[in-house]
Amino acid sequence: MNNNKALFGKIVLHAAGILVACIALFPLLWMAIAGFKAKTEVLSTPFRFFPERWLVGNYISILQDNMFLKSMIITFGGAVLFAALSLAINASAAYVFARLEFRFKRVLWVYVIMTMFIPGMAILVTSFIVVTKLQMLDTLAVLVLPGVASAGHMFFIRQFYLNIPLALEEAALIDGAGRFKIFTHIFLPMSYPVFVIVGIGSYLGYWNSFVWPTMTVTNVNLFQIMQYLATFRSERGTEMGMLMAGSSLAAVPTIVLFLIFQKYIIRGIKISGLK
Template sequence: MNKTSKKIEKVVFSIIALIIAFLAIFPLIWMALASFKTKKEIFAVPLKIFPEKFTLDNFAVIFGDKSVSFVRSLCVTFIVAVIAVFLSLLINMMAGYVFARMNFHFKKFLWVYCIISMYIPGMTIQLTSFLVVHRLGMLDTLAVLILPGVVSGYNIFFFRQFFLNMPLSLEEAAMIDGAGRLRIFFNIFVPLTKGPMVVLGAGTFIGYWNSFIWPSMTITQPRYMQIMQIIRSMRSVYSTNFGAVMAGTSIAVIPPIILFFIFQKQIVEGVVLSGIK
């Protein structure tokens, strides 16, 4: 293939990539601009991308609603997601380490159970989970939002496969120096697992941030309501303030976007590394 053909191929690939990127980003752009429009402008035909006059009325609606606090909901959702990420990484990483490096009774049985759990849709066990947390008296608490989704078969599998590719010499050298299992795990394995931690941590954060069905089943008190519940409450059977919905959703997507830009390099490296492993 000559240089001209390579240049043409590169240009065509770049154009296709730009078109795909535009199609992916355009709904977010339109949503953000719609939050500054009136209801009439949102449903205008033909479609208007930019509002005739930027208005903050929609933001005044979501921040001025005294029945529910949008800011408090943002804070509670963020706290729940951060705690869930910490617990999820700690528990699943330790479980992955145990499956990769230690031998114990029923190891194969538990590993098969872990693999099977990856193929069970979460929706199919939500009713059972609800009955469990109801009997434990966990409804309308932060614990019911955090604990049920902390353990993940996929995350355990991911960490186990990563740890299996680490040389045994690292462990053996540490054991010769008198290090125990916990010290080896926290001082050697955890620092080498930053890539997978960022990838799985980001996925866990977004999963908790976007959670709607489970909080709707277990939370009724306004002080614990998640951000998606608040946005959904802006809709009713007879009418919907689409401008306020767009404004609330535009604010809700900001934290995940910031998270991606902060850890963009680590996320890409983690995905590439997991593919190599």
């Protein structure tokens, strides 16, 4: 009887998981399939999930658009650079707050944490004024530098570092290793799971950003992919099939990234509850 109950419970859990996955993936699947529809068929009524005729022309046309490809490449390069800088800066700061003792440490940490509770939209105008005075508009730097330091990421990495045994660090200090060597040879090699979470979070934040690039970049050669898609919709709004095709292709790098690192993402979620 107990075995039957356990089996029934597993079946219910798996069925619920499949249902949730189908609901979550439905919009993405519809978007990809809509890329094969004619431009008048995407939003036609009554609703049809599959196209009447499968057309690959939308995907071919969007891939032949140099602006689309350039936007994908520049966004991907900026996202990788942003993630790398985010890891370097936030991991260094997290190590300092986790292991080093210095004056006003608690005050500074409280100050850092307080920034987590300030909505990004609340400082959007002031941030724009700052980058304008620094003459950073229409550069890749204005897209990358302002957001690399993140209190949330510092906090997450710091919590991970607090759980690394102190004995490892003490042994290295006895052997004559300096703080920088301890950080690079002990802490960084052990940080892979948490780095995957922070790196992917930074990557996604950059890839999906729209408001900030729209405010700070007008040079079409630096257009981010979300900017491009928004401009495409405003200028060629009737070509919904091509827009769906472009949106589907824009989601591919993120999906591939998740599939590659899914094991480490799950491990990172498990350690996110560490004190």
